[in-house]
Amino acid sequence: MKITVIGGGPGGMYFSILTKKRIPNAQIDIYEQNKADDAFGFGVVFSDETLSEFLSYDPRSYELIRNSFAYWDNLDVARDGEIVRIEGNGFCGCSRKTLLELLQQRCREEGVNLHFEAKVDDVSQFEDSDLVLFADGIGSQMRGQFEKEFGTETEMRKNRFIWCGSTRPLDSFTYFFRNTPYGAFCAHSYQYEEGKSTFIFECSQETYDKAGFDERDEAGSLAKLEELFKEELQGHKLIGNRSWWRTFPRIYNANWYFNNKALIGDAKTSAHFSIGSGTKLAMDCAIGLSDAVVANQDNMEKALADYTERRRTPVDMIQHAADVSLQWFEDIDRHMKLDFDTFSFAVMSRSKKITIENQARRDKKYAQRIIQNFNKRNHSEDLNTPPAFTTYQLGNLKLNNRIAMSAMGQYKSVDGVPGEWDFVHLSSRAVGGTGLITTGLAAISPTGRITPGCYGLYNDDQVKAWKRITDFIHENTDSKIAVQLGHSGRKGSCQSTNLGKQLTEGAWPLISADAIAFRPEFPTPKAMDTEDLNVVKQQFVDATKRAIEAGFDAVELQMHNGFLLASFLSPLTNKRQDEFGGSIENRAKYPLEIVNAMKQVLGDKPLIVKLNVTDWHPEGITKDEVEYVAKQLKNLGVDMINVSTGNTVIDQKPFMGRMWQTPFSEWIRNTIEIPTMTSGRIETIDQVNTLLLNARADLVALGRPLLTDPYFVQTAKAYEQYKADDPMSIGIPQPYLGGAAVQYMKAKKDREEFEQMKKELKPVSHQLKK
Numbered sequence: 001m002k003i004t005v006i007g008g009g010p011g012g013m014y015f016s017i018l019t020k021k022r023i024p025n026a027q028i029d030i031y032e033q034n035k036a037d038d039a040f041g042f043g044v045v046f047s048d049e050t051l052s053e054f055l056s057y058d059p060r061s062y063e064l065i066r067n068s069f070a071y072w073d074n075l076d077v078a079r080d081g082e083i084v085r086i087e088g089n090g091f092c093g094c095s096r097k098t099l100l101e102l103l104q105q106r107c108r109e110e111g112v113n114l115h116f117e118a119k120v121d122d123v124s125q126f127e128d129s130d131l132v133l134f135a136d137g138i139g140s141q142m143r144g145q146f147e148k149e150f151g152t153e154t155e156m157r158k159n160r161f162i163w164c165g166s167t168r169p170l171d172s173f174t175y176f177f178r179n180t181p182y183g184a185f186c187a188h189s190y191q192y193e194e195g196k197s198t199f200i201f202e203c204s205q206e207t208y209d210k211a212g213f214d215e216r217d218e219a220g221s222l223a224k225l226e227e228l229f230k231e232e233l234q235g236h237k238l239i240g241n242r243s244w245w246r247t248f249p250r251i252y253n254a255n256w257y258f259n260n261k262a263l264i265g266d267a268k269t270s271a272h273f274s275i276g277s278g279t280k281l282a283m284d285c286a287i288g289l290s291d292a293v294v295a296n297q298d299n300m301e302k303a304l305a306d307y308t309e310r311r312r313t314p315v316d317m318i319q320h321a322a323d324v325s326l327q328w329f330e331d332i333d334r335h336m337k338l339d340f341d342t343f344s345f346a347v348m349s350r351s352k353k354i355t356i357e358n359q360a361r362r363d364k365k366y367a368q369r370i371i372q373n374f375n376k377r378n379h380s381e382d383l384n385t386p387p388a389f390t391t392y393q394l395g396n397l398k399l400n401n402r403i404a405m406s407a408m409g410q411y412k413s414v415d416g417v418p419g420e421w422d423f424v425h426l427s428s429r430a431v432g433g434t435g436l437i438t439t440g441l442a443a444i445s446p447t448g449r450i451t452p453g454c455y456g457l458y459n460d461d462q463v464k465a466w467k468r469i470t471d472f473i474h475e476n477t478d479s480k481i482a483v484q485l486g487h488s489g490r491k492g493s494c495q496s497t498n499l500g501k502q503l504t505e506g507a508w509p510l511i512s513a514d515a516i517a518f519r520p521e522f523p524t525p526k527a528m529d530t531e532d533l534n535v536v537k538q539q540f541v542d543a544t545k546r547a548i549e550a551g552f553d554a555v556e557l558q559m560h561n562g563f564l565l566a567s568f569l570s571p572l573t574n575k576r577q578d579e580f581g582g583s584i585e586n587r588a589k590y591p592l593e594i595v596n597a598m599k600q601v602l603g604d605k606p607l608i609v610k611l612n613v614t615d616w617h618p619e620g621i622t623k624d625e626v627e628y629v630a631k632q633l634k635n636l637g638v639d640m641i642n643v644s645t646g647n648t649v650i651d652q653k654p655f656m657g658r659m660w661q662t663p664f665s666e667w668i669r670n671t672i673e674i675p676t677m678t679s680g681r682i683e684t685i686d687q688v689n690t691l692l693l694n695a696r697a698d699l700v701a702l703g704r705p706l707l708t709d710p711y712f713v714q715t716a717k718a719y720e721q722y723k724a725d726d727p728m729s730i731g732i733p734q735p736y737l738g739g740a741a742v743q744y745m746k747a748k749k750d751r752e753e754f755e756q757m758k759k760e761l762k763p764v765s766h767q768l769k770k
Contacts, residue, residue, distance in 0.1 A: 003132075156247050
């Protein structure tokens with residue numbers, strides 16, 4: 001077997017070492033354009049988990065690296081002189097130059113051929129190789145020659161960063177945050193060998209411009225940063241090594257190989273430095289590729305296919321976490337407004353990988369500090385109350401906890417009247433302890449329904465049926481209930497069992513902001529004229545009056561997912577030429593008129609607006625436009641924004657995953673300074689608590705988890721052992737009290753077993769005992 005590796009970075013060398021060890025007769029040649037002792041950058045970072053993999057695959061490399069690293073178990077978050085130490089983080093730093101030298105040594109020991117100062121421009125000379133591996137870094141020239149074949153996508157991100165060194169010793173990984181006259185800066189800092197540390201400074205483009213940095217003025221940049229961070233540097237100097245200001249390129253390749261050519265390391269996938277080391281990711285992939293090649297020595301195509309199959313999902317997950325982390329740092333100026341404890345936990349949980357539960361396993365004292373800080377700010381009687389179970393004041397309405405149920409259509413009502421199914425569906429979630437129940441869409445008119453099975457609130461029969469439900473909830477539980485009012489717009493007249501298919505019988509005409517069909521097979525809606533606008537506005541007012549009569553505690557207005565009011569806001573669905581089209585001020589005019597009219601009727605009853613904040617489309621509503629709308633809602637006295645995204649058009653490209661909408665909720669909450677509710681793949685009480693603690697929302701709405709478990713809240717209270725000394729006082733209706741003590745005992749035992757399992761799975765520490 002003949003293998004050619006272009007690029008002498010850690011990923012390519014480690015792959016070569018592992019493969020040559022296991023296929024001794026393989027000829028492996030590495031071509032590196034730089035000298036053997038050239039190294040750009042300072043330190044690299046590995047976790048205990050990664051070191052364990054190194055140990056299992058090549059003990060010799062592991063020992064060489066382990067004897068050369070600086071280990072730390074602590075992580076510090078510092079901001080403008082305040083600092084908190086967080087324990088239980090097993091990481092090591094290693095000099096990049098030292099790492100390269102150690103891997104070069106291992107290559108020579110195993111018989112891998114190293115060629116330095118050997119720039120490769122044309123890979124056709126290696127056609128006789130079974131595998132040509134492009135390992136030439138984030139700016140890969142080799143990848144650049146075959147971008148079409150690899151399906152390369154490069155996105156240059158917004159923040160500026162500069163990679164420096166320093167002689168300041170550090171005994172922990174430290175995030176230094178600093179407010180300056182120019183804006184906020186962060187220094188990602190860690191010691192990689194005795195007396196030497198890495199400092200990566202990062203700031204927004206606006207801050208960079210205000211500070212007057214020059215991209216290639218290394219000396220001037222270091223001098224200015226030394227002055228800004230003189231307290232953190234403690235008299236030590238910064239060291240440059242081609243330390244130029246850059247922006248981070250997000251690299252994604254749809255294909256990791258074609259023919260006999262493959263990608264590895266940063267040439268394949270870039271992950272922002274805030275999530276960890278790109279070197280770590282490269283070496284992980286080196287292990288996966290080597291395993292695939294060894295297992296398929298006679299079939300390189302299958303080997304590369306196996307490599308992709310084994311590594312694609314974990315790499316995509318890491319890149320996604322890195323993207324979320326990167327976005328957090330791009331919004332650093334907003335986060336700096338948080339109180340210090342909330343800010344420090346936001347730093348730790350920014351990528352959604354760390355929750356308050358696994359933070360407590362690392363450092364229980366720190367986790368308790370964060371929870372107690374939350375309770376102090378919210379004036380809770382018990383400072384150790386899990387955040388989800390603290391009360392919340394929504395306007396004049398007091399909620400017993402911060403867990404809500406998302407509006408979910410059941411599509412089982414007849415003529416808009418909620419029936420027995422709906423009575424059980426809603427009341428059982430209230431009996432289960434949910435703080436705020438929200439009904440599925442209650443249309444303001446028969447033609448405002450999505451399907452014939454949708455709720456309505458446009459006649460007396462509906463009011464009577466709704467009042468039966470609200471009376472039961474108020475008389476038998478501590479829960480509150482809100483009704484979602486709205487109009488389907490161009491997404492109406494659908495079959496109850498298939499929302500993507502139009503009715504064949506009993507269909508009704510559609511209206512929208514503009515005459516644009518939702519799907520090609522849907523009828524084109526009528527663009528609302530003056531009469532339509534007036535009629536619909538009055539229907540919203542009348543439905544609001546009926547909501548009060550029906551006994552609802554609050555109203556949620558549907559302004560999301562491309563329904564009628566949302567269709568006015570998005571430029572994708574509103575191309576009108578009159579006073580309700582064009583600028584965002586015009587597009588928002590009618591929806592805001594509706595809000596104002598409803599507020600006049602509601603008086604002191606809370607109004608929540610469910611607002612779309614992105615269409616997941618490049619030509620959709622912009623960030624500035626969303627902020628304008630949110631500010632106007634705040635000015636009109638809206639009590640909360642329920643942040644939603646997408647479903648405006650069918651060619652959207654959403655990025656979904658765990659807690660995927662929560663960064664949008666955080667953005668609106670902390671920019672506009674208005675309370676928010678969030679939702680979207682939130683599945684555990686741990687996630688709920690985490691989102692409240694890191695200030696991403698004020699209420700957390702659950703959908704599918706409450707469909708399968710109407711008693712989610714009561715189960716979660718037992719899991720958290722909330723009021724374990726008196727479980728009878730946690731809001732369980734009297735007839736069910738007998739089950740509380742048993743549930744608490746079982747939950748305690750299950751939790752202890754779960755925590756023990758987690759402790760046993762924790763990676764072993766690789767710290768050298770000195």
